[in-house]
Amino acid sequence: MAFLTDRKRAMGLGSAKSGTAHHWSMTLSSVALLILLPLFVFTFGAALGGSYEEIVAYYGRPFPAIVAGLTILVTFKHFNDGVQTLLEDYVHGLAQKISIIAMTCISYGAAAIGIFALARLAL
């Protein structure tokens, strides 16, 4: 190692590797949610409190169902990216890897359950 210069030793150790892809993914999903979430809050909010028959009929309609489906999908993608950053900041070593894997499973699992439920309601 002694023949390496300081610059050579430091190269490649910075944060700018795949970090930009993660940041862009967050930007993309945040802009999507900026449009989706107000639509979801007011469609879901309008439905909540209704009877079982009303809810089934309401989410049988295309607009509320598609808004809910997209919102669930993008929300859990955005959450997964966000919680990864949180875990990378505060949890280290093996625990970090395990917790990132666990949160990724929860995110994709919850998204899949939500989409499945909506498909069953809407179809």
Place this chain on the structure above:
Amino acid sequence: MADVNRGNRPLSPHLSIYRPQLTSMTSILTRITGNAMLISALLVVWWFLAAASGSEYFAIVNGFLTSWFGDLILFFSVLGLWYHTLAGVRHLIWDNAVMMDVPTAEKLGWACIGGSVVLTLITVLLV
């Protein structure tokens, strides 16, 4: 080269030595609200699953979500949601390297706090 310290380097001053500032507090609150909303997101998914599973199971989950405790969770979720949304917009603005000077950043911080309260009240009134 032999005397280069390759580990155990001094760290930059961390959170604990700073006086709380509006900019740091609103930033931390963005992270807290974003991650805490996992609870609300899972509740919503649970509600959809119940609705797809039949009227009996739906009655249980819907009963929980529309109870006073469910209302309380949803109220704070909406507040957290609007705060996180506005704070996200602030980040989208900052990504263009504008409005980053301290007085403007603090104004944006107050806008996030005030705006989220106003949007929550509007949501509660409309929904």
